[in-house]
Amino acid sequence: MSAYHLSESKSIAMMKFLALCFFVISLINIPIAEARIRHYKWELKYEYKSPDCYKKLVITINGRTPGPTILAQQNDTVIVEVKNSLLTANTAIHWHGIRQIGTPWFDGTEGFTQCPILPGDTFVYKFVVDRPGTYLYHAHYGMQREDGLFGSIRVALPDGESEPFAYNYDRSIILTDWYHKSTFEQAAGLSSVPFQWVGEPQSLLIQGKGRFDCSAANPPMKADVCNNTNPECSLYSTTVVPGKTYRLRISSLTALSALSFQIEGHNMTVIEADGHYVEPFVVKNLFIYSGETYSVLVYTDQDPARNYWVTTNVVSRNATTPPGLAVLNYYPNHPRRSPPTIPPSGPMWNDVDSRFNQSFAIRARKGHVYSPPATSDRVIVLLNTQNQVNGKTRRWSVNNVSYDIPHTPYLIALKENLLHTFSQTPPPEGYDFANYDIKVVQNNTNATTSDAIYRLQLNSTVDIVLQNANTMNPNNSETHPWHLHGHDFWVLGYGKGKFDPINDPKKYNLVDPIMKNTVPVHPFRLDSFLGLKLTILEFGHSIATLSRIFLWAWEWHLKKV
Amino acid sequence: MSAYHLSESKSIAMMKFLALCFFVISLINIPIAEARIRHYKWELKYEYKSPDCYKKLVITINGRTPGPTILAQQNDTVIVEVKNSLLTANTAIHWHGIRQIGTPWFDGTEGFTQCPILPGDTFVYKFVVDRPGTYLYHAHYGMQREDGLFGSIRVALPDGESEPFAYNYDRSIILTDWYHKSTFEQAAGLSSVPFQWVGEPQSLLIQGKGRFDCSAANPPMKADVCNNTNPECSLYSTTVVPGKTYRLRISSLTALSALSFQIEGHNMTVIEADGHYVEPFVVKNLFIYSGETYSVLVYTDQDPARNYWVTTNVVSRNATTPPGLAVLNYYPNHPRRSPPTIPPSGPMWNDVDSRFNQSFAIRARKGHVYSPPATSDRVIVLLNTQNQVNGKTRRWSVNNVSYDIPHTPYLIALKENLLHTFSQTPPPEGYDFANYDIKVVQNNTNATTSDAIYRLQLNSTVDIVLQNANTMNPNNSETHPWHLHGHDFWVLGYGKGKFDPINDPKKYNLVDPIMKNTVPVHPFRLDSFLGLKLTILEFGHSIATLSRIFLWAWEWHLKKV
Missing domain, CATH: 2.60.40.420 (Cupredoxins -  blue copper proteins)
Incomplete structure (x- = not known):
């Protein structure tokens, strides 16, 4: 970090500042030839989707929610052309965890670093991903993130450099909570007098998929509104090969819920948090809060004749929201084959000590400690x-x-x-x-x-x-x-x-x-x-x-x- | 109209043009002292309302839909400060029927005459209402008009001038159709592949009020979503005194529906259309199409011991939408007292001849004919x-x-x-x-x-x-x-x-x-x-x-x- 202590003058002119930035970036990017441009073209639209079997309007990126995963290497330049086709609504996209060194105007926070992107407009974000790790992107305008406008950013080390741990495969999983009311309705209620609380989410989604029990809806819902046989809400399933190590990049972008995440029968070794290596520690369940990212290593050492539940559930609130489910699919079992077990129940919602202990236990990884200043101003x-x-x-x-x-x-x-x-x-x-x-x-x-x-x-x-x-x-x-x-x-x-x-x-x-x-x-x-x-x-x-x-x-x- | 043939040059500079405008307006406005400023301050918000007993988000102006009626006299200057508090949506307001002579940039049509008004922005419209008559205003951005963002503009003659007909009281009534789906959902369906038709409206509203039968909803709706005892959806009632002549300014801003409008037991004499006097003609029911305005004279000559139904129903489409109802309240009967009769049924939806005949019958009022050019270019x-x-x-x-x-x-x-x-x-x-x-x-x-x-x-x-x-x-x-x-x-x-x-x-x-x-x-x-x-x-x-x-x-x- 100390390499960034370059300028002590607050009065240098903007041009000088920019020149300095380019100079510094060119120093960081050695060998410069390796840094690449990662170019994305996105169109944002309102579309009907049924992420948890309930049909509602969501915001898609090129037809999908979650949006595409941005894959880059350290020091690459990411260019994202965002076309707003949201009818009458503006937008802005935040690159969560990216420091935007030299490019604060591309942070994507409406009201802070930019005006909103108008319908019909295309805004081009361009920034350097200066560190390896697990990051996110999401709408930063109104409550559009809760409409499904989000995705993963995965930054790898440059070619020839290696992580301080080994794994065979790399996967990204985003956890979210999901409301059936539109975000316009939620926001109007929250800002109305008297205040109208939105209530608990109807579902938890794992990588954009969940399962709301349509038959339990009261009043009942028609099949064109909620249909549990809709293939759009088949559970998320990730296929693994026995005897391998998987890096799972788990992140949360919930609106309300604190979560626990677990994989039936498998331990998880936490190795990264928010782009920083942590001293490895093993958990049965990972507590994760909105905006956090973790990498865990999972070794596929269980009975390969079956699949396993991946579950997430609400903690910290006595919520009515059912757990979110997904499938860890051991190849060659069918990816949609349900595990033969009842999904494991998560920790008690009010077990605060366990959550506190996880927060307390995390330490920077040995050899990767950035020491903080001893004093503060x-x-x-x-x-x-x-x-x-x-x-x-x-x-x-x-x-x-x-x-x-x-x-x-x-x-x-x-x-x-x-x-x-x-x-x-x-x-x-x-x-x-x-x-x-x-x-x-x-x-x-x-x-x-x-x-x-x-x-x-x-x-x-x-x-x-x-x-x-x-x-x-x-x-x-x-x-x-x-x-x-x-x-x-x-x-x-x-x-x-x-x-x-x-x-x-x-x-x-x-x-x-x-x-x-x-x-x-x-x-x-x-x-x-x-x-x-x-x-x-x-x-x-x-x-x-x-x-x-x-x-x-x-x-x-x-x-x- | 010929007074406006002032400039034949298409190449005069903008400044010269503006100077000319001010000069001409000053000529028109004689006596200038009588023209006034009509100043309005509006805040647009999404709010939950139940116009037809079904609770949904609507766009309100200062908490109301329809918005306030703009009252002015010919040659007045109307100033409307529009503050957009619509969370993440832009807006624009069109002044329907106002010619915007000299001020085309205040027509309020996004994409034509202005960029949209952003959330948090205040845009000030300023224009002269140069002719007496019945006009409208409404959102002209996406489908926001169908969210309830509309109202009446009533321009009276200057003091001392009189209309070519007499009446005691003056009322404005806007007819609209009403969907329970949000306009975001409607628009997303209409622009999706495959095309998703929005269907027929659930209700017809008379001056923003209607009555959807909550008990007939399938699947059933909870009382906090649809409640026929909600006072917000009590029928519109307009109180009249027996033996008087009422000018009713009837206009339509439907999304889809062509309408018939009638008042049980009362004839209507049509005297104005879109701000122009028409040769008076008598109808039992008035056919009216979205964007049209009519003034009719109604004489309250019926049994004053009871109230009468005001009804509107869909024509031209074999619609499932039930008729819209309101009450003509003869003072001193209670305004909410239902008439003792079954509401009159309107004309057959497929009676095209009657509609054609009304269109064909309308003529400019004698003494108020503006002759068209005999030829065209x-x-x-x-x-x-x-x-x-x-x-x-x-x-x-x-x-x-x-x-x-x-x-x-x-x-x-x-x-x-x-x-x-x-x-x-x-x-x-x-x-x-x-x-x-x-x-x-x-x-x-x-x-x-x-x-x-x-x-x-x-x-x-x-x-x-x-x-x-x-x-x-x-x-x-x-x-x-x-x-x-x-x-x-x-x-x-x-x-x-x-x-x-x-x-x-x-x-x-x-x-x-x-x-x-x-x-x-x-x-x-x-x-x-x-x-x-x-x-x-x-x-x-x-x-x-x-x-x-x-x-x-x-x-x-x-x-x-």
Whole structure:
């Protein structure tokens, strides 16, 4: 990472900055001849699909959801021509986990780095995938990601380089939750007065496929609306050869659900998280939160005469959503042949300790540790609460401020000095530590909304503490995944109760913390907080830094009341 | 109209044109002191409403659908600030029947005169309502009009001037048809391969209210989805005082349906159509087509001890849609008290003669006749067919060309000379008159799509013949309303069979034809064609003329297969 500490001047001109970028990129890309262009042409459309046997409109990329997997090698340039054919809706696509070094304007976040792509328009994203690993892409406009607009990005090492582990085959599997209501309906309900909660998802999808039990629908559904014999909702099946090692890149892009993932009869060895190698550890089930990616190694050492269940189920919420199912197909069994067993049940939804322990156990892989700075220049504590904002809608808030996306993208506003386009009142750096009781429902009558941003110094180090607290329901708190665009952070540790700014930092893991771009804050039952460290490592111009460092809640206030 | 023949030069510069406009408008507006500004602030939102007892997302203006009625006097300036809060969807609003003299860029037609209004944007429309009469506004982007984004514009005479008829009260009533599927679903089906027909509407709404029978739904619907006791879907009721004359401004903005409208026990005297006075005639039921407006006078001379049904029903299609109901409430009866009778049944759906006869009977009011030019400079014949276009989607076509909306608005493309943004191959001026059999299903394998436009000379007169023909179903043709933006045309007559360019023009009514902006072509059973005369009367600059003269089918290929 230290190679990126190149510029200390915040005042260099944009042209100079660009020239510097090209120079630096040319240094990184040695041998330059190996980096390739990966060119994709995508058309986005609304189409009727039946991912879980229920027919509804989804957003497809070239007719498919999930979209095509982007395959590239480190330092390749990825070009994606996105044609918006979504009738009357705009769009934008975020390249999740890609740092966009030198190209913050291609991060794909509407309101932050770009204006939306209009119907009929084609927008060309062009960026370098500078690190190997498992990444994602998805719509970053309204709730279009929940319409199915997402896919995988898999970045391999350059030719001749090898990973610190061995495997025979490589597969990508994205987990999502699925609602039968349109995202327009969901969003209208969530922003209406009174607030209308969307409820639990109807299905969990594994690589875009699930199974809603049409016969159990109440009121009943006609066969042209829900049909369990529709081949579109045959379960996802991945074929394996006995006696081989498979790298499975498991990721989650749920709207609401925290998940557990398991493969009947098979252990999984976790080896990568968010593009970083982790010290290998073995799990029966992997807990995964929206926006996270993991690679696990699976050895196909079980009885080859049968298939095995792949399952995912909701944790952290007492959900009504049935588990998601898929099939691990041992060749030469038929890929659609059901395993002879009952699918294994996942962990208890309220087994918070197990989830906490997984978070706590992850360490950077030996020999691949990027040591964090020992000190920080600034500490920001973010209290996660659920509020009645402005006396009306129910929304998630941070330090009693709920976030509004601005109409003018920050990147443009800052470059063009259009400071009237968003609030210049900085958001609070903390909350009333002394008096706020995180374990009870709070009135929070002073809750408000803002589109203000935290502005961080270039080349500075910032500690961020995410403090969970009670929601608007008694004795309840929720799991929150947090994602950072354009950067990774060190996960210094999890703690219980209220964060103590004097003593808790002494417990930080500064030896071998994992770097990630997405992490969960665990629920109230553990009174958890999460300490992150973030160093603003950025090429040149401060505009890019400012817009990319902003932290926001992963989900667009889509949570239980 | 001749007062508008001011400029014969097509090459005057834009600034000169604008200066001329202001000068002319100032002449028209004498006495200038009387013209006022009518200022409206609107916010568009998706909200759950139950217009016919079925709960679905609609587009509201300031929380309402239909939107507020715009009330103005002739020569007033109307300013509407439109804030788009439609989450991820753009919008545009068309001011239907307003000529936009000097302000073609405020016509509100996305792709023609403006780019769409983005979510979060506020677009300010500003135009002069230069003539008294009954007009409409509605979304002109995708199918948003069918989401409920529409309302009435009522332009009164200036103070001190009077209409050529008398009445005590003035009311506006808009008729619409209503689907339970979202317009996104409807549009996705219509543009999908294979084509998915939307079917008949579930309800007819009178001034935004109807009644779908929830108990008859199959499969049944839950009470939170469809509830006939919901006060939101109480029938529209308009209160009248006995012994008075009411001017009812009846208009239609259906997606599909041709309608009949009647008031139990009351005759209606038609006195205005599309902002023009007509020679009064009495009807028991008024046939009305999407985009048309009529004023009728109703005298409340019936038994005042009861209420009366107001009904509308589908004609021209053998539809499953039940009649729409409302209540004419004789004060002091309770407005919600049902009339003691069974609602009157409308005319037979296939009684084409009666509809034809109404179209044929309408004449300009004596003393208010604008005589059309005796000759024309050009004749364009437009064959209306239904085709399998490019071997795929089923669409309406004109002379075997189905229209595509361009991505760059014509007005901008022509002003900036961006001629690469749309096809420069002129669309055909006619079809194969000699060999085309309009009475049978045609193969039309050469059908294609185009965004080309008809470019007409300034100050020229054009005869347009709309020739109906068989659809893709045997022995079937459909009613098509046609609307012209920014201009009125003379309706010279209706004929039967195939238009004969030699003999049929001799039958044109050049004495007292009504001027309109919307007219229907009647179905095949009468082998009808419609002759229109249009004079390009426009202030100054040819750009404005070109973009505004383009004719397109009223409905966005939303018709029966």
